[in-house]
Amino acid sequence: ARHHAGVFILRVEDTDPARNTEEAYHAALYDLRWVGLDWDEGPETGGQFGPYRQSERDQLYREAGLKLLEEGRAYRCYCTPDELDARRKHALAEKRKPMYDERCFHLSDEERETFEAEGRPSAVRFRVPESGSITFTDIVRGEVVTDNEQIEDFVILRSDGSPLYQLAVVVDDVGMQITHVIRGDDHLSNTPKQILLHQALGGEPPVFAHVPQVSGQDGKPLSKRHGSVSVKEFREGGYLPEALMNYLALLGWGTAEDTIMQSPELIERFRIEDVHSSPARFDHAKLEWMNGEYIRLLPLEDLATRLEPWLAKEGLIKEPPTESERELLAKVVPLINTRIRRLDEAAVLARSLFMDVEMDPAAVNKAMKDAHVRQLLERAVVSLEELTDWRYDLIEERLRQIQQEMELKPKTAFGPIRVAVSGTLVSPPLFESMEILGKDESLRRLRGALATMGGTSKDEL
RNA sequence: GCCCCCAUCGACUAGCGGCCCAGGUCGCCACCCUUUCAAGGUGGUAGCACGGGUUCGAAUCCCGUUGGGGGCACCA
Numbered sequence: 185a186r187h188h189a190g191v192f193i194l195r196v197e198d199t200d201p202a203r204n205t206e207e208a209y210h211a212a213l214y215d216l217r218w219v220g221l222d223w224d225e226g227p228e229t230g231g232q233f234g235p236y237r238q239s240e241r242d243q244l245y246r247e248a249g250l251k252l253l254e255e256g257r258a259y260r261c262y263c264t265p266d267e268l269d270a271r272r273k274h275a276l277a278e279k280r281k282p283m284y285d286e287r288c289f290h291l292s293d294e295e296r297e298t299f300e301a302e303g304r305p306s307a308v309r310f311r312v313p314e315s316g317s318i319t320f321t322d323i324v325r326g327e328v329v330t331d332n333e334q335i336e337d338f339v340i341l342r343s344d345g346s347p348l349y350q351l352a353v354v355v356d357d358v359g360m361q362i363t364h365v366i367r368g369d370d371h372l373s374n375t376p377k378q379i380l381l382h383q384a385l386g387g388e389p390p391v392f393a394h395v396p397q398v399s400g401q402d403g404k405p406l407s408k409r410h411g412s413v414s415v416k417e418f419r420e421g422g423y424l425p426e427a428l429m430n431y432l433a434l435l436g437w438g439t440a441e442d443t444i445m446q447s448p449e450l451i452e453r454f455r456i457e458d459v460h461s462s463p464a465r466f467d468h469a470k471l472e473w474m475n476g477e478y479i480r481l482l483p484l485e486d487l488a489t490r491l492e493p494w495l496a497k498e499g500l501i502k503e504p505p506t507e508s509e510r511e512l513l514a515k516v517v518p519l520i521n522t523r524i525r526r527l528d529e530a531a532v533l534a535r536s537l538f539m540d541v542e543m544d545p546a547a548v549n550k551a552m553k554d555a556h557v558r559q560l561l562e563r564a565v566v567s568l569e570e571l572t573d574w575r576y577d578l579i580e581e582r583l584r585q586i587q588q589e590m591e592l593k594p595k596t597a598f599g600p601i602r603v604a605v606s607g608t609l610v611s612p613p614l615f616e617s618m619e620i621l622g623k624d625e626s627l628r629r630l631r632g633a634l635a636t637m638g639g640t641s642k643d644e645l
Numbered sequence: 646g647c648c649c650c651c652a653u654c655g656a657c658u659a660g661c662g663g664c665c666c667a668g669g670u671c672g673c674c675a676c677c678c679u680u681u682c683a684a685g686g687u688g689g690u691a692g693c694a695c696g697g698g699u700u701c702g703a704a705u706c707c708c709g710u711u712g713g714g715g716g717c718a719c720c721a
Contacts (some may be wrong), residue, residue, distance in 0.1 A: 200720055216679040265719060279646035282717060308721050334648055342719040349721050373716040403713060443670045462651040463714065471670040522684035536664040610682045
C-alpha cells in the first residue's frame with residue numbers, strides 16, 4: 185500500500201465469538217504498531233467506512249445473508265453440527281472428498297415444514313453453481329482456476345443467525361471499497377467462494393495477492409516448537425522492530441545485492457508481484473545477525489534509551505534512571521554496542537560496570553590459578569595506586585609495562601586482571617571499564633581478588 | 646481420499662534463452678586486526694532435485710518422476 189501511495193486499511197476479522205477476546209484484540213493492535221505498521225483506516229484510527237471491527241458490524245452481514253436467502257442464492261440447512269461431523273468422517277473413511285451432500289437443498293416443502301414445525305435450528309448455506317468454474321488472477325500465484333464442483337455449499341450464517349468469515353469479508357470488501365487483498369495463502373481456497381459471493385452481492389471482487397506462509401527450519405509450518413514465533417516474543421527477546429520488519433520483508437522476496445534496507449527503502453523497492461509463491465523458512469540466526477546490524481546502526485544515545493528498560497529489568501539501574509545512572513550508561517554504551525546482538529544481552533555483558541559482582545568460579549579456575557597471578561595483581565595494585573590521572577590510556581600504559589617486565593603474553597597478563605575487575609573472562613574492554621569504574625572501585629576489586637587467593641592480605645599492600 | 650500449489654548453495658535470495666563452468670546475504674571455515682568477547686577486513690566452503698524433450702544454445706520454456714507445502718468446518 186505504501187509503495188503505491190495507497191490507503192492501508194486494517195480490518196479486524198473477529199466474527200468467531202468463541203475465539204475473540206478483548207485482550208487478544210488489544211494485543212494484536214499493540215503488536216502491529218510495535219513492528220511499525222501504521223494503518224490509515226482502521227480501529228482506533230477511524231475512517232469513513234468504520235467501524236473496522238467485524239464484531240461491531242454484525243447487522244450488516246445478517247441482512248446480506250438474509251437477502252441472499254430471499255433471492256434463492258442461499259438456502260436453509262437443518263443438519264446439525266454432529267450430523268455433519270459424522271458424515272465428514274464417514275466420507276474421509278471411504279476416501280471421498282468430505283463435502284456437504286446438499287441434502288437440505290433437495291428438501292421437499294413438507295420436509296422443510298416438518299423441520300420448521302419441530303423448531304429445528306437452521307444455518308444458511310450459499311448455493312454454489314453445480315458446474316462451471318471460477319477464475320481469477322492472483323498477483324503472486326498467477327491465474328487460479330477452481331471448478332465449482334470442488335466447492336461445497338458453504339455456511340454463511342450460523343444457526344444462531346451470526347455471520348461467518350466468508351460472508352463478512354465480502355460484505356466489507358464491497359462496503360469498504362477494498363481494491364486489493366494481501367493475505368496468507370491459507371486463504372487461497374477461500375477466494376473462489378468469496379468471488380462467488382461477490383457476484384451474488386453485486387460487487388466487483390478486489391485484486392488478490394496470496395503470499396506464502398512462513399515455515400520453520402524443518403520446512404514445517406512455523407509453530408511454537410521452532411522457538412519464538414510471535415511479535416510479542418521477539419519484542420520480549422530483545423529484538424528491534426526495524427530489524428524484524430527488514431527481516432520479514434526478505435522472506436519470499438529479495439534484491440540482487442542489498443540485505444539491510446530500512447523502512448523507506450523497503451517501501452520504495454518492495455514489489456508484491458516479485459514475492460515468491462513458495463514458502464520461506466524462518467532463520468533465527470540471520471535475524472540475530474540483522475538485529476545486531478540495526479543495533480550498530482542506532483545512534484549511541486538512542487541505543488542507551490532503548491537499553492534502559494532492559495537494564496532496569498535486571499536491577500542494574502532504576503526506571504526511569506537517575507541522572508548519574510544515565511551518565512554511566514552513556515559511557516557504557518559505546519563499549520558494548522558492537523558486542524550485543526539483542527538488547528537483553530547488554531545486562532549480562534555490562535553487569536560488572538553497574539554493580540559489584542562475584543568472580544565466576546569457572547573464570548577463576550581458568551585464569552587465576554597460574555603462578556604469576558599473585559605477583560601480577562600485586563604489582564598492578566602498586567602501580568595503579570600511584571596513578572593520579574585515571575584515564576584508560578594511562579591505565580593501559582601502566583599495566584602493559586608490568587606485562588612486559590614480567591614477560592607475559594598480553595592474554596595471560598590481562599586475563600586475570602579482567603577476571604578480578606569484571607568477574608568474568610568475557611567483558612567489555614578492560615582499560616575503559618576500569619576508567620568507568622573509577623580508581624577506588626578498580627583497586628578495591630583488584631585487592632578483593634588478591635584476598636580470595638589467600639596469603640598476603642590487602643592491608644599488607 | 647480429492648483439489649491446488651511449489652522446487653537455485655545448509656538458510657534467504659538474484660537470475661526471467663546466450664552477459665552464469667550461476668551473483669549477493671546469513672551460517673560455517675581460515676587468515677588479519679586484537680587485552681577477552683564482539684565488531685571490522687580478506688579469502689574460502691557450498692547450489693540450478695532427477696529424467697526426458699524444445700532450441701544453434703537452457704537454471705531459465707514444455708512433459709514426467711521424486712520431494713515439500715496448502716486447502717477440503719455452523720475457524721479465520
